Amino acid sequence: MKNSQLYKGSLNTIIMKLLEENGRMYGYEITQKVKLITKGELNITEGALYPALHKLEADGLLDVEVEKVDNRLRKYYKLTESGEKETVNRLAELEEFIKNMQSLVTPNVKPDLQF
Protein backbone atom coordinates (compact mmCIF):
# COMPACT_ATOMS: atom_id res chain seq x y z
CA MET A 1 0.00 0.00 0.00
CA LYS A 2 1.18 3.53 -0.68
CA ASN A 3 3.24 4.50 2.31
CA SER A 4 0.94 7.18 3.59
CA GLN A 5 -0.89 7.46 6.88
CA LEU A 6 -3.76 9.09 4.97
CA TYR A 7 -4.41 5.92 2.97
CA LYS A 8 -3.84 3.63 5.95
CA GLY A 9 -6.41 5.50 7.99
CA SER A 10 -8.99 5.05 5.25
CA LEU A 11 -8.31 1.39 4.48
CA ASN A 12 -11.25 0.01 6.47
CA THR A 13 -13.64 2.46 4.80
CA ILE A 14 -12.27 1.55 1.35
CA ILE A 15 -12.84 -2.16 2.08
CA MET A 16 -16.34 -1.58 3.42
CA LYS A 17 -17.28 0.62 0.47
CA LEU A 18 -16.12 -2.05 -1.99
CA LEU A 19 -18.05 -4.74 -0.16
CA GLU A 20 -21.12 -2.53 -0.11
CA GLU A 21 -20.91 -2.18 -3.90
CA ASN A 22 -19.92 -5.74 -4.77
CA GLY A 23 -21.75 -7.87 -2.21
CA ARG A 24 -19.01 -10.31 -1.31
CA MET A 25 -15.34 -10.33 -2.23
CA TYR A 26 -12.16 -12.24 -1.43
CA GLY A 27 -8.83 -10.70 -0.46
CA TYR A 28 -7.01 -10.83 -3.79
CA GLU A 29 -10.10 -9.53 -5.57
CA ILE A 30 -10.13 -6.46 -3.29
CA THR A 31 -6.48 -5.67 -4.03
CA GLN A 32 -7.11 -5.93 -7.78
CA LYS A 33 -10.27 -3.87 -7.66
CA VAL A 34 -8.53 -1.06 -5.78
CA LYS A 35 -5.65 -1.17 -8.26
CA LEU A 36 -8.10 -0.97 -11.16
CA ILE A 37 -10.18 1.88 -9.76
CA THR A 38 -7.13 3.96 -8.85
CA LYS A 39 -5.41 3.08 -12.15
CA GLY A 40 -2.53 1.43 -10.30
CA GLU A 41 -1.96 4.40 -7.98
CA LEU A 42 -3.02 2.55 -4.85
CA ASN A 43 -1.58 -0.90 -4.25
CA ILE A 44 -2.88 -2.60 -1.09
CA THR A 45 -0.44 -5.22 0.17
CA GLU A 46 -1.65 -8.44 1.80
CA GLY A 47 0.14 -7.32 4.99
CA ALA A 48 -2.22 -4.35 5.24
CA LEU A 49 -5.37 -5.88 3.78
CA TYR A 50 -5.82 -9.17 5.63
CA PRO A 51 -5.27 -7.91 9.19
CA ALA A 52 -7.79 -5.14 8.40
CA LEU A 53 -10.29 -7.74 7.14
CA HIS A 54 -9.76 -9.90 10.24
CA LYS A 55 -10.17 -6.91 12.54
CA LEU A 56 -13.43 -5.93 10.82
CA GLU A 57 -14.61 -9.53 11.14
CA ALA A 58 -13.67 -9.61 14.84
CA ASP A 59 -15.62 -6.38 15.34
CA GLY A 60 -18.70 -8.02 13.85
CA LEU A 61 -18.78 -5.76 10.78
CA LEU A 62 -17.93 -8.51 8.29
CA ASP A 63 -19.22 -12.02 7.84
CA VAL A 64 -17.29 -14.86 6.21
CA GLU A 65 -18.17 -17.60 3.73
CA VAL A 66 -15.67 -20.26 2.69
CA GLU A 67 -16.00 -22.01 -0.66
CA LYS A 68 -13.88 -24.43 -2.63
CA VAL A 69 -12.72 -22.69 -5.81
CA ASP A 70 -10.05 -23.97 -8.24
CA ASN A 71 -8.60 -26.69 -5.96
CA ARG A 72 -8.40 -24.48 -2.90
CA LEU A 73 -10.54 -22.90 -0.22
CA ARG A 74 -11.48 -19.28 -0.75
CA LYS A 75 -12.64 -16.98 2.03
CA TYR A 76 -15.27 -14.46 0.96
CA TYR A 77 -16.09 -11.42 3.03
CA LYS A 78 -19.41 -9.60 3.12
CA LEU A 79 -20.90 -6.86 5.26
CA THR A 80 -23.08 -7.79 8.21
CA GLU A 81 -26.15 -5.75 9.02
CA SER A 82 -24.21 -3.61 11.48
CA GLY A 83 -21.39 -3.43 8.90
CA GLU A 84 -23.79 -1.91 6.38
CA LYS A 85 -24.86 0.77 8.85
CA GLU A 86 -21.26 1.44 9.84
CA THR A 87 -20.27 1.84 6.16
CA VAL A 88 -22.79 4.65 5.73
CA ASN A 89 -21.42 6.40 8.85
CA ARG A 90 -17.79 5.98 7.85
CA LEU A 91 -18.37 7.18 4.30
CA ALA A 92 -20.13 10.28 5.59
CA GLU A 93 -17.23 10.84 7.97
CA LEU A 94 -14.69 10.40 5.17
CA GLU A 95 -16.56 12.79 2.88
CA GLU A 96 -16.63 15.37 5.65
CA PHE A 97 -12.92 14.86 6.20
CA ILE A 98 -12.15 15.31 2.50
CA LYS A 99 -14.25 18.50 2.40
CA ASN A 100 -12.45 19.92 5.41
CA MET A 101 -9.06 19.00 4.01
CA GLN A 102 -9.96 20.58 0.70
CA SER A 103 -10.95 23.78 2.49
CA LEU A 104 -7.68 23.83 4.36
CA VAL A 105 -5.39 22.90 1.49
CA THR A 106 -7.04 24.96 -1.25
CA PRO A 107 -9.08 27.61 0.58
CA ASN A 108 -10.05 29.47 -2.61
CA VAL A 109 -11.82 26.49 -4.17
CA LYS A 110 -15.43 26.01 -3.09
CA PRO A 111 -15.54 22.51 -1.56
CA ASP A 112 -19.09 21.81 -2.81
CA LEU A 113 -17.95 22.18 -6.39
CA GLN A 114 -15.53 19.32 -5.98
CA PHE A 115 -18.20 16.68 -5.41
Next chain:
Amino acid sequence: MKATAEQIQLIDKALIKIGINYADIRCEMTDHIAAELEQKDERFEHHLKGYILQNKSELKRTNRRFIFIAMGRAYKKLLVNMLKPWSFLVFALMFALGMYLIQSIGREDAVIALFYFFIAISCILSIPVTYKALTKKNQHSLDFGFSFINIIVLYPTIYMVDYQTAIDNNMMVALYYAVVMMISITMYVTIWQFNKQFKLRYNG
Protein backbone atom coordinates in the same frame (compact mmCIF):
# COMPACT_ATOMS: atom_id res chain seq x y z
CA MET B 1 -3.37 -20.70 -15.91
CA LYS B 2 -5.24 -22.26 -12.99
CA ALA B 3 -3.19 -23.73 -10.14
CA THR B 4 -3.47 -27.53 -9.81
CA ALA B 5 -4.11 -29.37 -6.53
CA GLU B 6 -0.40 -30.29 -6.40
CA GLN B 7 0.62 -26.68 -6.84
CA ILE B 8 -1.74 -25.63 -4.05
CA GLN B 9 -0.07 -28.25 -1.84
CA LEU B 10 3.30 -26.72 -2.72
CA ILE B 11 2.14 -23.29 -1.56
CA ASP B 12 0.74 -24.77 1.65
CA LYS B 13 4.01 -26.59 2.38
CA ALA B 14 6.03 -23.45 1.65
CA LEU B 15 3.93 -21.53 4.18
CA ILE B 16 4.36 -24.25 6.82
CA LYS B 17 8.10 -24.09 6.19
CA ILE B 18 8.26 -20.41 7.09
CA GLY B 19 6.28 -20.99 10.29
CA ILE B 20 2.67 -20.31 9.34
CA ASN B 21 1.12 -23.15 11.30
CA TYR B 22 -2.54 -22.27 11.73
CA ALA B 23 -4.80 -23.80 9.09
CA ASP B 24 -7.19 -20.86 8.77
CA ILE B 25 -4.37 -18.37 8.17
CA ARG B 26 -2.66 -20.68 5.67
CA CYS B 27 -5.90 -21.25 3.80
CA GLU B 28 -6.34 -17.53 3.15
CA MET B 29 -2.69 -16.90 2.30
CA THR B 30 -2.60 -19.91 -0.03
CA ASP B 31 -5.54 -18.56 -2.00
CA HIS B 32 -3.93 -15.12 -2.25
CA ILE B 33 -0.58 -16.48 -3.42
CA ALA B 34 -2.23 -18.90 -5.88
CA ALA B 35 -4.33 -16.08 -7.35
CA GLU B 36 -1.22 -13.95 -7.73
CA LEU B 37 0.85 -16.75 -9.32
CA GLU B 38 -1.97 -17.65 -11.71
CA GLN B 39 -1.40 -14.28 -13.37
CA LYS B 40 2.17 -15.28 -14.24
CA ASP B 41 3.53 -17.78 -16.77
CA GLU B 42 3.77 -21.59 -16.49
CA ARG B 43 6.95 -21.65 -14.34
CA PHE B 44 4.91 -22.04 -11.16
CA GLU B 45 7.60 -23.36 -8.80
CA HIS B 46 10.04 -20.70 -9.92
CA HIS B 47 7.52 -17.93 -9.25
CA LEU B 48 6.48 -19.49 -5.94
CA LYS B 49 10.09 -19.54 -4.72
CA GLY B 50 10.48 -15.93 -5.79
CA TYR B 51 7.26 -14.90 -4.07
CA ILE B 52 8.17 -16.57 -0.78
CA LEU B 53 11.69 -15.12 -0.85
CA GLN B 54 10.43 -11.64 -1.57
CA ASN B 55 7.54 -11.68 0.90
CA LYS B 56 8.83 -13.95 3.69
CA SER B 57 9.14 -11.30 6.38
CA GLU B 58 5.84 -9.67 5.34
CA LEU B 59 4.06 -13.05 5.50
CA LYS B 60 5.51 -13.75 8.94
CA ARG B 61 4.52 -10.31 10.18
CA THR B 62 1.00 -10.77 8.82
CA ASN B 63 0.82 -14.17 10.52
CA ARG B 64 1.72 -12.59 13.88
CA ARG B 65 -0.90 -9.89 13.39
CA PHE B 66 -3.51 -12.55 12.55
CA ILE B 67 -2.70 -14.41 15.78
CA PHE B 68 -2.88 -11.20 17.79
CA ILE B 69 -6.29 -10.30 16.36
CA ALA B 70 -7.50 -13.88 16.94
CA MET B 71 -6.35 -13.65 20.59
CA GLY B 72 -8.48 -10.55 21.12
CA ARG B 73 -11.43 -12.27 19.51
CA ALA B 74 -10.97 -15.41 21.63
CA TYR B 75 -10.83 -13.45 24.91
CA LYS B 76 -13.84 -11.33 23.94
CA LYS B 77 -15.89 -14.47 23.27
CA LEU B 78 -14.67 -16.05 26.52
CA LEU B 79 -15.77 -12.98 28.46
CA VAL B 80 -19.19 -12.99 26.76
CA ASN B 81 -19.60 -16.69 27.65
CA MET B 82 -18.56 -16.03 31.25
CA LEU B 83 -21.45 -13.59 31.57
CA LYS B 84 -24.03 -16.12 30.35
CA PRO B 85 -26.48 -17.76 32.78
CA TRP B 86 -25.07 -21.29 32.30
CA SER B 87 -21.67 -20.00 33.35
CA PHE B 88 -23.15 -18.61 36.58
CA LEU B 89 -24.82 -21.98 37.10
CA VAL B 90 -21.44 -23.72 36.82
CA PHE B 91 -20.04 -21.20 39.31
CA ALA B 92 -22.92 -21.77 41.77
CA LEU B 93 -22.62 -25.57 41.49
CA MET B 94 -18.87 -25.49 42.05
CA PHE B 95 -19.26 -23.15 45.01
CA ALA B 96 -21.89 -25.42 46.55
CA LEU B 97 -19.65 -28.47 45.97
CA GLY B 98 -16.70 -26.68 47.59
CA MET B 99 -18.70 -25.64 50.65
CA TYR B 100 -20.18 -29.13 51.00
CA LEU B 101 -16.73 -30.76 50.84
CA ILE B 102 -15.19 -28.30 53.32
CA GLN B 103 -17.98 -28.91 55.81
CA SER B 104 -18.11 -32.67 55.40
CA ILE B 105 -14.41 -33.71 55.18
CA GLY B 106 -12.59 -30.65 56.51
CA ARG B 107 -10.89 -27.83 54.66
CA GLU B 108 -7.46 -29.44 54.08
CA ASP B 109 -8.87 -32.63 52.51
CA ALA B 110 -11.50 -30.62 50.65
CA VAL B 111 -8.80 -28.44 49.06
CA ILE B 112 -6.86 -31.53 47.94
CA ALA B 113 -10.09 -33.05 46.55
CA LEU B 114 -11.01 -29.80 44.76
CA PHE B 115 -7.47 -29.51 43.37
CA TYR B 116 -7.56 -33.04 41.90
CA PHE B 117 -11.08 -32.41 40.63
CA PHE B 118 -9.80 -29.29 38.84
CA ILE B 119 -6.85 -31.23 37.34
CA ALA B 120 -9.15 -34.10 36.24
CA ILE B 121 -11.69 -31.74 34.65
CA SER B 122 -8.90 -29.81 32.89
CA CYS B 123 -7.28 -33.01 31.59
CA ILE B 124 -10.55 -34.45 30.28
CA LEU B 125 -11.67 -31.21 28.65
CA SER B 126 -8.27 -30.50 27.12
CA ILE B 127 -7.96 -33.86 25.31
CA PRO B 128 -9.16 -32.49 21.91
CA VAL B 129 -6.94 -29.39 22.23
CA THR B 130 -3.89 -31.46 23.25
CA TYR B 131 -4.54 -33.89 20.41
CA LYS B 132 -4.63 -31.03 17.92
CA ALA B 133 -1.44 -29.52 19.36
CA LEU B 134 0.44 -32.84 19.24
CA THR B 135 -0.68 -33.87 15.76
CA LYS B 136 -0.51 -30.26 14.49
CA LYS B 137 -3.70 -30.96 12.54
CA ASN B 138 -6.49 -28.43 12.06
CA GLN B 139 -4.99 -25.94 14.49
CA HIS B 140 -6.65 -22.56 14.24
CA SER B 141 -5.35 -19.12 15.11
CA LEU B 142 -7.85 -18.87 17.95
CA ASP B 143 -6.26 -21.87 19.74
CA PHE B 144 -3.16 -19.82 20.57
CA GLY B 145 -4.87 -17.36 22.91
CA PHE B 146 -6.37 -20.10 25.07
CA SER B 147 -3.06 -21.85 25.73
CA PHE B 148 -2.09 -19.09 28.20
CA ILE B 149 -5.25 -19.18 30.28
CA ASN B 150 -4.68 -22.71 31.56
CA ILE B 151 -1.19 -21.81 32.77
CA ILE B 152 -2.47 -18.59 34.38
CA VAL B 153 -5.19 -20.53 36.21
CA LEU B 154 -3.04 -23.55 37.10
CA TYR B 155 -0.28 -21.76 39.03
CA PRO B 156 -2.46 -20.07 41.72
CA THR B 157 -4.47 -23.30 42.02
CA ILE B 158 -1.31 -25.23 42.95
CA TYR B 159 -0.30 -22.38 45.28
CA MET B 160 -3.73 -22.46 46.94
CA VAL B 161 -3.16 -26.03 48.22
CA ASP B 162 -0.68 -24.61 50.77
CA TYR B 163 -1.98 -21.05 51.00
CA GLN B 164 -5.48 -22.12 52.16
CA THR B 165 -4.12 -22.59 55.72
CA ALA B 166 -3.48 -18.83 55.89
CA ILE B 167 -7.09 -18.00 54.94
CA ASP B 168 -9.58 -17.76 57.82
CA ASN B 169 -12.73 -17.87 55.78
CA ASN B 170 -13.96 -21.21 54.32
CA MET B 171 -16.17 -19.34 51.91
CA MET B 172 -13.15 -17.62 50.32
CA VAL B 173 -11.52 -20.99 49.61
CA ALA B 174 -14.70 -22.40 48.06
CA LEU B 175 -15.14 -19.16 46.12
CA TYR B 176 -11.64 -19.40 44.67
CA TYR B 177 -12.20 -22.94 43.37
CA ALA B 178 -15.63 -22.01 42.03
CA VAL B 179 -14.05 -19.17 40.02
CA VAL B 180 -11.19 -21.26 38.54
CA MET B 181 -13.52 -24.13 37.66
CA MET B 182 -15.92 -21.69 36.03
CA ILE B 183 -13.09 -20.11 34.00
CA SER B 184 -11.77 -23.53 32.93
CA ILE B 185 -15.14 -24.97 31.92
CA THR B 186 -16.20 -21.78 30.12
CA MET B 187 -12.89 -21.73 28.27
CA TYR B 188 -13.35 -25.28 26.97
CA VAL B 189 -16.94 -24.54 25.97
CA THR B 190 -15.65 -21.49 24.06
CA ILE B 191 -12.96 -23.60 22.35
CA TRP B 192 -15.62 -26.16 21.44
CA GLN B 193 -17.84 -23.42 19.96
CA PHE B 194 -14.97 -22.07 17.87
CA ASN B 195 -14.01 -25.56 16.67
CA LYS B 196 -17.59 -26.20 15.62
CA GLN B 197 -17.64 -22.88 13.75
CA PHE B 198 -14.34 -23.69 12.00
CA LYS B 199 -15.49 -27.19 11.06
CA LEU B 200 -18.66 -25.80 9.52
CA ARG B 201 -16.73 -23.06 7.73
CA TYR B 202 -13.82 -25.06 6.36
CA ASN B 203 -15.18 -28.61 6.04
CA GLY B 204 -18.68 -27.70 4.94
